[in-house]
Amino acid sequence: MIVQINQSLKKLNTFGIDQKASRLIWAQSKEEIENYLLHHGAPALVLGGGSNMLLTKDVEGDVLKVDIHGREVVFEDDDYIHISFGAGENWHEAVLWTLMQGFGGLENLSLIPGNCGTAPVQNIGAYGVELQDVFVSCEGILIADGSPFKLSKEDVRFGYRNSIFKNEWKGKTVITQVTLQLTKRNHRIIADYGAIKSELDKIDVSEPTPKQISDVVVAIRKSKLPDPSKIGNSGSFFKNPIVTEVQATELIKNYPGIPTYTAESGKKIAAGWIIEQCGWKGFRKKDAGVHKKQALVLVNYGNATGSEIHALSQRIIEDVYTRFGIQLEPEVNLI
Ligand code: EPU
Secondary structure, three states: OEEEEEEEOHHHOOOOOOOEEEEEEEEOOHHHHHHHHHHHOOOOEEEOOOOOEEOOOOEEEEEEEEOOOOEEEEEEOOOEEEEEEEOOOEHHHHHHHHHHOOOEOOHHHOOOOOEHHHOOOOOOEEOOEEHHHOEEEEEEEEOOOOOEEEEEHHHHOOEOOEOHHHOOOOOOEEEEEEEEEEEOOOOOOOOOOHHHHHHHHHOOOOOOOHHHHHHHHHHHHHHHOOOOOOOEEEEEOEOOOEEOHHHHHHHHHHOOOOOEEEOOOOEEEOHHHHHHHOOOOOOEEOOEEEOOOOOOEEEEOOOOOHHHHHHHHHHHHHHHHHHHOOOOOEOOEEO
């Protein structure tokens, strides 16, 4: 376990917010985490890849950085392979590694920032695939008593950008391992998302491999999402709101261009479109802004504070509510 005192967290959150932790603890194994909890009790904050959070203040206390690595095959037959990833494994590097081995399943989720351990928390999703589609189980430690847990897919109760870790178990666990099921053959190719289709047409590919899907997804994401190593951001700052069928019909009547998608209950509305309609796309005040190419993404051009980004998000929420009667909810965790 490595301990650093009075440490800036700027490089450990993709928004690039410069707040400090009184103590930053790097935990490289399950045992180190158990040991830490036994001696110190709950840390002030458990940190994964720092890709889905907005720091608005210094953390008075310990930040426990989960830095557990490793990729282990835990099951295999002719069709499937189950791989257990250490929670601290970088998500995109893990995706590329699985594709290099010839395994399918994670290609649509290429280039999503963050680590494997936090992927189940918000059920990361993109281009028609969500983590729950490949999830087998996850393991971790309950903060309250240091006891181990293992949750199956049903236990995690995945929803759209949602899971038990954002509800009943919020702030109560440290995830240490995530096991995913990948395909060795008969890959389940999901290429019906408009942007993927048109990119594949451009390169004249009609039966793409998982690697080709990944390349296309990387190209699409690079073309419209800011690279966190250059411009601080946390991906979509808001969730796409889900409205009733009746509300959706009314919205489509008033705004014929509004993109809507079928959701588990009702219709999902493209928040990026609404925010753009309100005139926020490309907005900038000091170093806090709304991305020029994707209005759902708030950005830090360098030295924005978490409070400035938060204040901007509040203005957007109020404006969208006034004009559209829709209550936007942040997707990122406010700290
Ligand atoms: N749109 C606009 N203006 C904008 C942004 C979007 O008009 O500024 C329109 C687009 O033209 C499109 C629709 O809104 O018709 C949807 O846009 P997009 O395909 O970019 O997807 P999204 O709904 O904005 C979601 C996820 C992304 C994920 C993409 C692709 C959420 C909150 N976001 O964005 O996930 O990459 O779909 O599947 O569900 C993330 O969670 O961090 C993230 C980037």
